Every structure is written in structure tokens, then in C-alpha cells.
Amino acid sequence: MRQLARYLVCMLVAMTVTPAMAGGDRAGTWCEPGGERVQDAALYRDLARQDVILLGERHDRMEHHRWQLSTIAQLRAHRNDLVIALEMLPRQAQPALDGWLDGELDEDAFLAASDWYTHWGYHPDLYLPILHFARLHGIPLRAVNLDRSLVQRIGAEGWEAVPTDERYDVGPASAPADEYRERLQASFEGHAQRGMGGSAEAFVRAQLARDRAMAEGVVSALDAGDEPPLVVLLAGSGHMEYGHGVPEQLRDLGIDDVAVLLPRDSGAACASLEPDLARAAFLLSGDQRHELQVVRLGVVPEDGDDGVYLSHVAEDSVAAAAELRDGDVIVRAAGRELQSADQLRRLVHQQNPGTWMPLTRLRDGEETEVIARFPATRRD
Numbered sequence: 001m002r003q004l005a006r007y008l009v010c011m012l013v014a015m016t017v018t019p020a021m022a023g024g025d026r027a028g029t030w031c032e033p034g035g036e037r038v039q040d041a042a043l044y045r046d047l048a049r050q051d052v053i054l055l056g057e058r059h060d061r062m063e064h065h066r067w068q069l070s071t072i073a074q075l076r077a078h079r080n081d082l083v084i085a086l087e088m089l090p091r092q093a094q095p096a097l098d099g100w101l102d103g104e105l106d107e108d109a110f111l112a113a114s115d116w117y118t119h120w121g122y123h124p125d126l127y128l129p130i131l132h133f134a135r136l137h138g139i140p141l142r143a144v145n146l147d148r149s150l151v152q153r154i155g156a157e158g159w160e161a162v163p164t165d166e167r168y169d170v171g172p173a174s175a176p177a178d179e180y181r182e183r184l185q186a187s188f189e190g191h192a193q194r195g196m197g198g199s200a201e202a203f204v205r206a207q208l209a210r211d212r213a214m215a216e217g218v219v220s221a222l223d224a225g226d227e228p229p230l231v232v233l234l235a236g237s238g239h240m241e242y243g244h245g246v247p248e249q250l251r252d253l254g255i256d257d258v259a260v261l262l263p264r265d266s267g268a269a270c271a272s273l274e275p276d277l278a279r280a281a282f283l284l285s286g287d288q289r290h291e292l293q294v295v296r297l298g299v300v301p302e303d304g305d306d307g308v309y310l311s312h313v314a315e316d317s318v319a320a321a322a323e324l325r326d327g328d329v330i331v332r333a334a335g336r337e338l339q340s341a342d343q344l345r346r347l348v349h350q351q352n353p354g355t356w357m358p359l360t361r362l363r364d365g366e367e368t369e370v371i372a373r374f375p376a377t378r379r380d
Contacts, residue, residue: 025037025268025269025270025283026283027283027284027285027286028283028284028285029282029283030043030280030281030282030283031270031273031280031281031283032270032280032281033270033273033274033275033276033277033278033280033281034270034271034273034274034275034277035270035271035275036270036271037270038280040074043280044074044075044077044078045078046259047075047078047259047261048075048078048079048230050230050257050258050259051222051228051230051231051255051257051258052218052222052230052231052232052233052250052255052257052258052259053075053230053231053232053233053258053259053261054232054233054235054239054240054246054247054258054259054260054261055068055071055072055232055233055234055235055261056235056236056237056239056240056241056260056261056262056263056278057234057235057236057237057263058236058237058263059122059126059236060122060123060126060294061263062126063263063284063285063286064263064284065126065127065129065130066129067263067282067284068130068234069129069130069133071261071282072084072130072133072139072232073133075230075232076137076139079229079230081227081229081230082139082140082229082230082231082232083139083140083141083142083221083224083229083230083231083232084130084134084139084140084141084142084231084232084233084234085141085142085144085214085217085218085221085231085232085233085234086141086142086143086144086145086233086234087144087145087210087214087233087234087235087236087239088116088119088120088122088127088143088145088234089114089116089119089120089143089145090119090143090145090146090147090148090150090168091143091144091145091146091147091168091213091217092143092147092168093113093114093115093119093143094142094143095113096110096113096114097114097141097142097143099113100131100135100141101134101135101138101140101141103135107124107128110131111124115342117342117343117345117346117349118148118342119145119147119148121342121345123294123349130234140221140229142217142220142221142231143217144213144214144216144217144218144220144221144233145210145213145214145217146168146170146209146210146213150162150166150167150168150209151206151209151210152206154205154206154209155198155202155203155204155205155206155209156198156202158205159172159173159205159209168213169216170209170212170213170216171212171216172212173208173209173211173212173249174212174248174249174252176204176208176244176245176248177244177248179242179244180242180244180245180248181204183238183244184203184204184207185200185203185204187203187207187238188200188203188204207239207245208249210239211239211245211246211248211249212249214233214235214239214246214249215246215249215250215252215253215255216249216253218231218233218246218250218255219250219253219255222255233246237262237263240260240262240278241260241262241277241278242274242276242277243260243276247260259279259280260278260279261278261279261280261281261282262277262278262280262281262282263281263282263284264281264282264283264284265284265286268281268283270283294349295318295348295349295351295352295353295355295374295375296317296318296348297317297318297319297344297348297372298313298314298316298317298318298319298320299312299313299314299317299319299324300312301330301341301344301345302341303340303341304329306329306331306362307329307330307331307332307338307362308329308330308333308338308340308341308343308344309327309328309329310324310325310326310327310328310329310330311326311327312326313325313326313328318372318373318374318375319372321373322359322370322371322372322373323370324359324361324370327363328361328362328363329361329362329363330344330359330360330361330362331360331361331362331367332358332359332360333347333348333357333358333359333360334347334350334351334357334358335358351374352374353374353375353376354374354375354376355374356371356372356373356374357371357372357374358370358371358372359371359372
């Protein structure tokens with residue numbers, strides 16, 4: 001009952017139309033980038049004739065996922081042969097998705113069977129309403145990404161370094177457009193500033209590997225039955241904006257009938273959006289009151305021999321306030337011995353805003369107890 005109530009609340013919030021925004025068009029409406037507002041009925045009739053629809057997101061925004069759920073519900077009203085493809089999970093998690101759809105797994109069992117925190121790490125409550133909707137309506141779910149370690153290997157060493165039988169039948173990515181490569185390189189600079197290692201070229205190769213994996217996963221879903229379904233891919237907006245990323249790889253695979261749909265936050269005006277951004281954009285209210293309150297420690301954790309190694313501690317973060325720094329090792333969190341970085345992520349997600357979590361820090365061979373104090377309001 002708790003999950004049903006949450007699902008109904010999410011649907012109601014997703015379908016709510018809010019007043020016009022200062023300086024922009026009305027929230028809760030669709031528009032053609034660079035043009036005018038679009039009538040919902042005409043848009044959905046057109047979308048129902050597509051082969052593939054890509055729904056963008058910022059991973060940590062609940063409002064984006066509510067919009068995705070609302071859009072999927074509308075598409076389901078026009079086509080009963082939907083398939084939902086997920087960036088969030090790699091191909092080896094498909095049995096867990098199948099078990100979820102069959103009702104064999106509850107939420108906790110699904111998260112464990114899919115290794116959710118290993119492969120994705122964003123709070124599952126952001127995605128569970130969509131997964132419940134899929135199970136309720138019998139909509140197939142497809143895991144179309146690659147394992148993080150494989151993506152990192154491709155990024156560091158190139159496709160040639162990975163034997164064909166270890167690629168999950170995913171081929172090398174086609175060369176990206178110059179604009180997309182430049183955008184990825186700029187994104188890498190932001191990652192580098194947060195302490196993430198590697199090179200710009202390795203980052204580009206890794207992102208292209210994800211793009212190709214998702215594109216080939218979509219094609220596999222299209223070819224799975226006698227008649228091609230309508231495949232809806234949920235992925236980060238950066239993988240599809242301006243027709244780059246996944247759309248580019250789909251074109252290389254012979255799939256051109258693709259529509260990119262993106263959420264845009266408050267203050268946007270249809271005419272101000274670049275015309276080649278997407279097929280359509282949905283204007284959101286930007287109301288933060290309904291966002292999922294997720295606490296953040298502010299570290300880049302890695303598996304270590306003695307606990308969880310912190311390769312980076314962000315400035316002005318909860319971790320920094322607890323006097324953690326780069327190179328520290330967290331041995332225990334919330335009274336539990338740590339075996340992996342994913343265990344630390346899971347424990348942090350279980351904390352509520354305004355709570356404290358004790359940590360045991362190992363530095364220079366000496367253990368020290370520190371306290372992570374999570375703010376009562378969301379810290380971005």
C-alpha cells in the first residue's frame with residue numbers, strides 16, 4: 001500500500017499544470033524549441049508513430065522522473081507495445097528486471113539482485129515509481145548499458161583491448177560529431193575539477209561506449225518480436241541533446257525515426273531554446289518542494305584494502321566539515337564495517353536530512369571517530 005500511495009502521488013504531481021513562469025512560457029506544457037507551444041494531443045499522435053523515443057533527465061531530479069512517468073503513461077495510452085530501455089543498469093542485470101516484472105522480487109530483493117548501488121548509485125526512489133508502472137502494465141524493461149568497469153576499461157585502453165566475447169555483443173562506436181566531442185571534453189573538465197582521474201580522451205571513449213551500448217540495446221529491443229515496438233529510452237539528457245550521442249549511434253545503425261524529448265526548468269521560453277535541441281521540450285515548474293531530499297557526503301569513494309578509500313573530498317561538503325580529506329580511508333560507517341564503496345553509498349542514502357552518521361577514519365595508520373552531520377535542508 002505504501003508503494004501504491006507513493007505511485008499515485010507521483011502521478012498526480014507529474015500531471016499537475018502550474019501557472020505561467022516569470023519570463024517564460026507556461027509550466028506543464030510542451031513546446032517546439034525555437035518555436036511555439038505544442039498541443040499535447042497532436043504531439044502524442046505524432047510520437048506514437050516513431051520507432052524510438054529518448055526521454056532525457058538529470059539523474060538526481062525527481063521532477064524529471066515524474067515528467068518521464070507522465071510521458072510514458074501518455075504514450076502507453078496510444079501504444080500498448082511499449083518497451084522501456086534503461087541507462088541505469090547494464091546487460092547482466094536483465095534477470096533482475098525480469099524477476100521484478102514477474103513479481104518474483106520485491107523492492108529490496110530487486111535492488112540486491114540488480115546490484116543497483118554498484119551499477120548506478122542514484123537513489124532508487126527516483127526510479128521506483130516508473131518501475132512500478134511498468135510492472136503494473138506489463139511493459140518490458142530492458143537493461144541496455146555496460147558494466148562500469150568495462151566502460152572504464154574501454155575508456156582507458158580502447159575497444160581493441162577488450163576481447164569481442166567480453167563486450168556483450170556491443171560494437172565500437174562510430175566517430176562523434178565535432179560539436180559532441182567538444183561538449184564531452186568540456187564535461188570532462190568539470191569531472192576533473194571534482195577530483196576524478198583519467199584523461200579527456202579516455203572520458204570521451206567511455207561516454208561513446210555508453211552511447212553505443214544504449215543504441216544497440218534499443219535496436220535489439222526493436223528486433224526482438226515480429227513487429228517492432230515503440231522503444232522508450234530513459235537516459236541522461238547529455239546523451240541525446242542536439243541529436244548527438246545515442247541518436248548519432250542509432251543513425252549509424254540505420255535507425256532514423258527517433259524523437260528526443262527533454263525536460264526544461266522554470267523560466268524557459270520556447271522561442272529561446274535552440275531549434276536543434278530536441279523534437280520537443282516539456283516546461284517544468286522548478287518547484288523544489290517536491291524534490292526527493294537526498295543527503296550527500298561529498299566524496300568520491302573507491303574500494304580499498306582496509307575500507308573505503310576517499311580519492312576526493314569536495315570543498316564545503318559534509319565530509320569536509322567532518323574533517324575528512326583526500327586519501328582518508330573510512331573503516332566503519334553507522335557502526336558497520338565497510339567492505340565496499342557501494343556499501344558506503346547505500347548507508348548514506350539511508351540517512352535522512354538533519355541526522356548524524358558516525359564514521360571511523362583511518363589516516364596515517366591511526367583510527368579516529370568523526371561525525372558526518374547532514375543538513376536539515378537539501379545541499380546541492
